[in-house]
Amino acid sequence: MSGLITVTGGRQLSGEIAVQGAKNSVLPILAATILSGDTCRIRRCPRLCDVASAIEILHHLGCRAQWEGEDLVVDTAEMTRCEIPERLMRKMRSSVIFLGAILGRCGEAQMSYPGGCELGPRPIDLHLTALQTLGTAIEERSGVLHCTAPVLRGADIVLALPSVGATENAILAACCAEGVTTVSNAAREPEICDLQDFLCAMGAEVRGAGSSTVTVRGKQKLHGCDHQVMADRIVAATYLSAAAGTGGDIRLTKVCPQHLTTVTAALQQAGCRITLERQSIRLQSDGQLRGISLVRTAPYPGFPTDAQAVVMASLLRSRGTTVFVENMFENRYRHVAELRRLGADVRCEGRVAVVCGVEQLHGAQVHAADLRGGAALVVAGLQGEGTTQVGTIHHIQRGYADIVGDLTQLGAELRREDT
Numbered sequence: 405m406s407g408l409i410t411v412t413g414g415r416q417l418s419g420e421i422a423v424q425g426a427k428n429s430v431l432p433i434l435a436a437t438i439l440s441g442d443t444c445r446i447r448r449c450p451r452l453c454d455v456a457s458a459i460e461i462l463h464h465l466g467c468r469a470q471w472e473g474e475d476l477v478v479d480t481a482e483m484t485r486c487e488i489p490e491r492l493m494r495k496m497r498s499s500v501i502f503l504g505a506i507l508g509r510c511g512e513a514q515m516s517y518p519g520g521c522e523l524g525p526r527p528i529d530l531h532l533t534a535l536q537t538l539g540t541a542i543e544e545r546s547g548v549l550h551c552t553a554p555v556l557r558g559a560d561i562v563l564a565l566p567s568v569g570a571t572e573n574a575i576l577a578a579c580c581a582e583g584v585t586t587v588s589n590a591a592r593e594p595e596i597c598d599l600q601d602f603l604c605a606m607g608a609e610v611r612g613a614g615s616s617t618v619t620v621r622g623k624q625k626l627h628g629c630d631h632q633v634m635a636d637r638i639v640a641a642t643y644l645s646a647a648a649g650t651g652g653d654i655r656l657t658k659v660c661p662q663h664l665t666t667v668t669a670a671l672q673q674a675g676c677r678i679t680l681e682r683q684s685i686r687l688q689s690d691g692q693l694r695g696i697s698l699v700r701t702a703p704y705p706g707f708p709t710d711a712q713a714v715v716m717a718s719l720l721r722s723r724g725t726t727v728f729v730e731n732m733f734e735n736r737y738r739h740v741a742e743l744r745r746l747g748a749d750v751r752c753e754g755r756v757a758v759v760c761g762v763e764q765l766h767g768a769q770v771h772a773a774d775l776r777g778g779a780a781l782v783v784a785g786l787q788g789e790g791t792t793q794v795g796t797i798h799h800i801q802r803g804y805a806d807i808v809g810d811l812t813q814l815g816a817e818l819r820r821e822d823t
C-alpha cells in the first residue's frame with residue numbers, strides 16, 4: 405500500500421517508548437525455522453512488510469506461520485517445496501537467506517536473485533562461494549540459481565568481506581552439514597549473535613558469533629524453540645536522532661545500549677546528554693547541536709551504515725560542519741537530494757557527504773527512496789517549520805512497525821494517510 409506521512413515540525417519530543425524487535429534479526433531467524441522441522445515461537449516479532457514477505461515465502465514452501473498477539477508461531481514440519489518464485493525473491497534482499505536454510509533441510513534449492521533497497525550493487529557472490537565450500541553445486545539457468553547439495557560437508561569458509569548475509573547463510577547451511585565448519589572473517593553484528601542464540605535454542609551447536617570466527621558443528625536433527633527477538637538498534641538510533649534534532653527528553657526501553665555505542669557517542673559529541681542503563685537509553689537535547697568529527701560507516705562494531713541517514717538528519721540544523729564517509733554501499737545518499745528540499749545544506753560526492761548546519765529547515769514534499777533514507781526524511785521533517793509530506797512510505801514500512809505511532813507517543817505531530 406502506498407501512502408504519505410505528514411509531519412508537522414517544531415515539537416520537542418518527550419516520554420518513553422519500548423523499541424520494536426529487530427528486522428535484521430528476525431528475517432534470518434524466520435529462515436532458520438525451516439531447519440527445525442518443528443514449531444518455533446518467535447516473541448516480539450515486529451509486524452513489518454519484510455516480515456510479511458518472509459511469511460509469504462514460508463507459506464509458499466508449505467510451512468505454517470500465524471500471529472498470536474506479538475508472537476509469530478511458525479510450524480515447518482510439513483515442507484512441500486524447495487523453490488522460491490521470482491515474485492517473492494524480488495520483495496526483499498533477505499529472501500536470499502532462505503537459500504542456506506532450504507539447502508540444509510532439503511539438499512536442494514532453486515531461487516532467483518533477491519531484491520531489496522537499491523543501495524548500489526548488492527552481489528551475492530560471497531553467499532554462493534560459502535555454500536559451494538560446503539559442497540553445494542550451483543548452476544545458473546535463465547537467471548535462476550539451481551543449487552544441489554545431497555551431502556553438505558563441514559569446511560573452513562573464509563569470507564572475503566565480513567558480509568552479514570553471507571555469514572548467516574553459511575551458518576544456516578553448516579548447521580546441517582556433516583562435521584565442523586568455521587566461518588572466518590565473519591560479520592560481528594549483534595544480529596548474528598541473535599541468530600546463534602536462536603539456533604542453539606533449536607539444538608544446534610554454534611559458537612563464536614560476535615567475533616570474527618564462528619564455529620558450527622553440524623547436527624542431524626534440530627527441534628522447535630521459543631525465542632525473543634533482540635531490539636532493533638537502527639529503530640532506536642532513529643528515535644534518538646529524532647529527539648536529538650528536535651530537542652527534548654526521551655527514554656527508549658528494551659534496548660541494548662552496547663549495540664548503539666557509536667551512535668550514542670556521535671549524538672553525545674553533538675551536544676546531547678545520554679544516560680545509559682542496563683536496558684534503556686535516555687537522551688536529553690536542547691535542540692542546539694554542533695557538528696561532529698568525521699562519521700565513517702563500517703562493519704560492526706563501527707558506525708552502522710543503516711544509521712548514517714538518520715544521524716545526518718539530526719545534524720541538519722547543527723552549528724558547524726560534519727563530514728560523512730559511506731564505506732558500505734555505493735548509493736546510500738539518495739536522501740540527500742530530498743533533505744535539500746527542506747532547506748538543508750548537504751552536498752555529496754561519491755562516498756563523501758558534507759553537512760553544513762543551517763538556521764532553519766522548512767516543510768516540503770519529499771519521497772523516500774529507501775528504508776533508512778525515508779526515516780531520515782521524517783526525522784528532518786520533525787525539525788522543519790511547517791508541514792512535510794513524505795511519500796512512497798512503503799519503503800519505511802519495510803523496517804518500522806509503527807513509526808507514526810511511536811513518534812506520536814513521544815509527542816511529535818505526524819499522521820499517516822493512505823493514498
Ligand code: EPZ
Nearest residue numbers: 428498525526527528529530531567568569710732733775
Ligand atoms: C545487512 O545487509 C542488512 N540487512 C543491511 O540493512 C545492512 O545495511 C548491511 O547488512 C550492512 O550492515 C539485513 O540484515 C537484512 P552485507 P547485507 O552482505 O547482509 C558487499 C537495512 O536498512 N557484498 O554485510 O545485504 C555488499 O555489496 C538494510 O536494514 C558483496 O560484495 O549486507 C556491501 O557492500 C539495508 N558480496 C557489503 O558487502 C556479497 O556476496 C556489506 O554487505 C555480499 C555482500
